[in-house]
Amino acid sequence: MHGADFFYQALIYLTAAVVSVPIAKRLGLGSVLGYLLAGVAIGPFALGLVGEDGQDVLHFAEFGVVLMLFLIGLELEPSRVWRLRTPILGLGGLQVGVTTAVLAGIGLALDLDWRTALAVGVILALSSTAIVLQTLNEKGLMGTHGGQSSFAVLLFQDIAVIPILALLPLLSLGGGSIVESADEHDSSWVAGLSGWAETLVVLGAVLVIVLAGRYLLQPAFRAIARTGLRELFTAAALLLVIATAMLMTKVGVSPALGTFLAGMVLARSEYRHELESNIDPFKGLLLGLFFISIGASIDFGLIVGSPTLIFGLMVVLIVAKLAVLLVLVRVFKMSLDQGLLFAFSLAQGGEFAFVLLSFAVRYDVVDPTLAGTLIATVALTMAATPILMLLNEKVVQPRFGTLERGGRQADEIDRQHKVIIAGFGSFGSIVGRLLRANGVEATVLDYDSDRVDLLRKLGLQVFYGDACRLDLLHAAGAAEARLLVAALDTGEKNHELVATVRKHFPQVTILARAQDRGAAYEILDEGVEHVFREKLDSSLRLGVEALRLLGFRAYQAHRAAQTFRRHDERAVRELAAMRHDRTLYLSEARQRIEDLEELLQGDLADPDEMRDAGWDPDSLRQEYGGK
């Protein structure tokens, strides 16, 4: 792929994405399915715009998964992973173990050699990190119990890939005479080492990542940030991920796992957000590309050749995985809604299967025909995942889950209120409780079914659904509502909600939560007056306490904070208006610093504003004191 060819490819892939994803989103199918369909459309079996080179693109695009895990690592501090240890080991271990056993059993029943059956079982037990996490994120379900459990299992699977890679050669049907393939393994540093030495090298590599993350990257990033060149920072961030991925590949560890680790080390770094915002677009593009390639690589020739076999395998695989997952849901006592979400998310084969199957073929564990069939099956189950999750959302949950209790569908809201609260997390719940304590019943929209259940038990009117959806807002009575409290947990979702409401329900007064100053600017830009920065009040109160502990009198500190708040709220609004002209030529990071600079100077500009002249005896002393 070079020169004009590259641009031709880019043209096709980008066109496919730009055309199909908005359509898929519009239809409520989610972006993953959109990408997959785009891939099918341009693939060799539909329009035929991309041919064999689709496989190259797939390998390239797998890097998107690596980037995604790096970003997930950034979000996860080691302490949080430690808290997740039970689901990771328990849920993840059991999922991989039991699913392997069940699938291997099916393999044996289909007359496979036990070694082949075991290999196929363990390979197909893995799920697709890319599709699951992307879909959960898009639906805003990552924070729910089901989302967290899915994540834990996926994490375990990523770790499990290492021992699986070690296991596969032992299962060789060639009877000890392993056909050592030339490519790839030769380039690994651990090729000729014994087991314990290999372990040592892996541990050493991990140690290198941890130490470098702790002591080397911080000063390096600081130096780069000081240059003020945004693209240099982006380059450094990409370099970091690629270097980590290379290192891990060299020592025989999955690059995704390695970069996940690197991300975790950097989770507490001051440059976390900077890294996130720099890597994120690449991740998004590459993941999209990855999904397109999956779509394009589905071998429809094979499917058309033996449709019963492939579709049969696909159904068997999904049903078997679903059954095991549902048993786990019972064992771990998850609520029905979250359990269904968890089970339906993970019931597919994963991208690791592609790598592991080709590995297995090389070691003569699985024969090439079977591998081809399985690859087609896995690709189909991956493509089916977004559909399965939709099925769960629209058909299964309404029938068996929370939504059905009380005899209503997800989207039907029978009681119409004058106030709508979107998002009943830590923020929205306080708003709702205050209103309720004063006799105002609000329509609450929330997307965490466990929470919805609990609140309903407590007698609140809470409804389940994605508050950004226009049909749900309509059903909630947004057209007649007086107030809408936008209190969703993530800034993007909340902004999306505000924009939607502004556009379709201009008569509603919006009261918006803003995660930070940046979010406040965005919401102010939408023309919303009532914007509340969630950290402003508590940090001001802390500041007051600090002043008091330093010896300021309580009322003076309190008044100082009141004045400061008024001043700051005004400054935010002024800056929001001004920064339009400047964002044109300033990077976001630069912009933040400039904003802060302006704020700090503004704080000093008018000392008179910061005190109460009415209680100030200075001028009185001047006029009357001398006489």
Next chain:
Amino acid sequence: MQKILVIVAHPALERSRINRRMAAAAEELEGVTLHDLYEAYPDFDVDVGREQQLLKAHDLLVLQHPFFWYSVPPLLKQWIDLVLEHGWAYGSEGKALVGKRVLSAISTGGREDAFRRGGHNRFTMRELLAPIEQTFVLCGMDYLAPFCVHGAHGMRREQIDRHAAAYGRALEALRDERLDLEAAMRRPRLDDGLDELIRPPAGQS
């Protein structure tokens, strides 16, 4: 036409009967700015600059409030403390309010005969209001006799209506400069014999 700023200070206006009706009567009048202090500054964070601008833009200031412990509600006191700055409202440089007028419009729980020498409250309204009167006199303003609504507890609907209407008439006459100010400053109360002080509108005399 005189511009009138009515500052209403009642911490629970929603539960008041008289002050709410009086505020409504004032709001109906053209040329009257109604300023609900507890609505504007629930946290007592009075915006001094804004308040001073409001004062400058009006000719007559009306302080409408219930009589709490023979004085103004705390937010109005806070307002007085912060807004009437030395060097702005008083002092050798403070001339911003000179020549403007002030009227207290007060509701009391005690009945009329309680506010006299030998009565339950031992002093007249004007005596009890001396600190307020002096506050504004120090700012160079003319302090009119207070508009008083006594016996607020247990007042019947028609009586409240009558007081509110009288209040409206007083403000209207003040706005149109048909009220005898000299006399109004000397009297013990403005509401008592109010109509004697009001000249009929031009053209009707």
